[in-house]
Amino acid sequence: MKILVTGGAGYIGSHLVDRLLERGDEVYVLDNLSTGKIVNVEHHLDNPRFHFINDTVLNEPLVEDLVKECALIYHLAAAVGVKFVVEDPLRAVLTNVKGTEIVLHYAYKYWRKIVLASTSEIYGKATKIPFEEEDDRVLGTTEVHRWSYSTSKAIDEHLAFAYHDKGLPIVILRYFNSYGPRLDEKGYGSVIANFIRQAMRGEPITVHGDGRQTRCFTYIDDTVQGTLLAAEVKAGEGMVFNIGTTMETSILELAGTIKALLASPSNVAFVPYEAYYGRGFEDTRRRVPSIERARKILGYEPKVGLEEGLKKTIEWCREHY
Numbered sequence: 001m002k003i004l005v006t007g008g009a010g011y012i013g014s015h016l017v018d019r020l021l022e023r024g025d026e027v028y029v030l031d032n033l034s035t036g037k038i039v040n041v042e043h044h045l046d047n048p049r050f051h052f053i054n055d056t057v058l059n060e061p062l063v064e065d066l067v068k069e070c071a072l073i074y075h076l077a078a079a080v081g082v083k084f085v086v087e088d089p090l091r092a093v094l095t096n097v098k099g100t101e102i103v104l105h106y107a108y109k110y111w112r113k114i115v116l117a118s119t120s121e122i123y124g125k126a127t128k129i130p131f132e133e134e135d136d137r138v139l140g141t142t143e144v145h146r147w148s149y150s151t152s153k154a155i156d157e158h159l160a161f162a163y164h165d166k167g168l169p170i171v172i173l174r175y176f177n178s179y180g181p182r183l184d185e186k187g188y189g190s191v192i193a194n195f196i197r198q199a200m201r202g203e204p205i206t207v208h209g210d211g212r213q214t215r216c217f218t219y220i221d222d223t224v225q226g227t228l229l230a231a232e233v234k235a236g237e238g239m240v241f242n243i244g245t246t247m248e249t250s251i252l253e254l255a256g257t258i259k260a261l262l263a264s265p266s267n268v269a270f271v272p273y274e275a276y277y278g279r280g281f282e283d284t285r286r287r288v289p290s291i292e293r294a295r296k297i298l299g300y301e302p303k304v305g306l307e308e309g310l311k312k313t314i315e316w317c318r319e320h321y
């Protein structure tokens with residue numbers, strides 16, 4: 001099958017591309033390399049079933065050509081990462097809203113199934129644990145840029161549902177903190193990347209706030225598995241799914257585990273949020289998905305435990321950081 005992966009040179013996208021090529025698909029990657037890297041896909045450059053286009057999803061005629069060519073679209077291109085969004089909120093909102101609008105418009109025109117990457121940030125600072133897909137979103141004021149990422153992805157979801165009302169087969173995935181090889185220290189999973197780099201160098205491991213905030217760190221194979229299932233399972237069309245593990249880990253525990261796995265002499269240093277994100281930053285204390293819907297409808301089951309995933313990630317980091 002010919003498949004378009006926007007953002008396919010990024011962290012999640014490039015792993016998805018590996019799997020699609022492995023199983024024999026022909027893959028078109030559209031990526032402007034803003035946070036993605038050519039090194040993530042360069043092992044495919046000689047493969048005649050792989051096509052890389054260094055351009056933006058905001059280039060309408062190009063998106064039209066690619067969507068027309070392909071039978072299935074994974075739309076992952078986005079301005080990603082809370083820190084980037086805080087630093088350049090305009091780019092984030094425009095890429096995430098306009099880019100998705102363009103891709104959906106042509107998916108509708110040529111009637112192509114589309115899987116959209118959304119985020120656990122959608123839930124904002126909701127306190128009802130675990131997060132279920134139909135739960136209310138709880139966000140801060142629009143004066144705090146941090147919330148624009150969540151809001152831009154929510155508009156993407158609304159757009160996708162609106163096209164689904166017109167019959168277009170869409171599936172939305174809310175990823176929860178993915179990590180693994182190719183993790184960009186500046187990107188989404190930066191806490192794991194940062195901790196590994198700091199622990200490898202024996203530098204202080206910098207924990208924001210009190211370190212008791214928790215996340216459900218999901219190994220990349222489990223993220224990709226959910227993404228592949230979303231396209232394969234027809235019953236999932238028109239729905240949104242949480243994709244992640246339900247194993248909750250505090251940032252302090254994470255620091256301790258990484259330190260132990262690397263037998264690192266590093267100490268933990270507590271840093272106020274403001275020092276990194278600027279004033280007015282609000283964090284989410286706990287972020288835990290309910291994956292019952294993904295289990296039941298997609299047959300999704302995350303398999304990789306934190307230590308196992310961290311070991312594989314550390315192995316990669318030793319060679320690349």
Ligand SMILES: NC(=O)c1ccc[n+]([C@@H]2O[C@H](COP(=O)([O-])OP(=O)(O)OC[C@H]3O[C@@H](n4cnc5c(N)ncnc54)[C@H](O)[C@@H]3O)[C@@H](O)[C@H]2O)c1
Binds near residue numbers: 006057117177187188
């Ligand atoms: N990694 C996670 O834990 C996580 C969690 C929630 C949601 N997501 C979502 O998953 C998707 C992939 O994220 P990722 O973690 O792989 O991040 P990433 O930054 O590695 O991937 C995003 C890719 O999109 C590309 N891109 C950005 N703007 C573009 C544009 N205008 N045109 C073409 N390409 C563009 C970037 O160059 C990059 O390769 C994103 O939509 C993100 O919002 C990721």
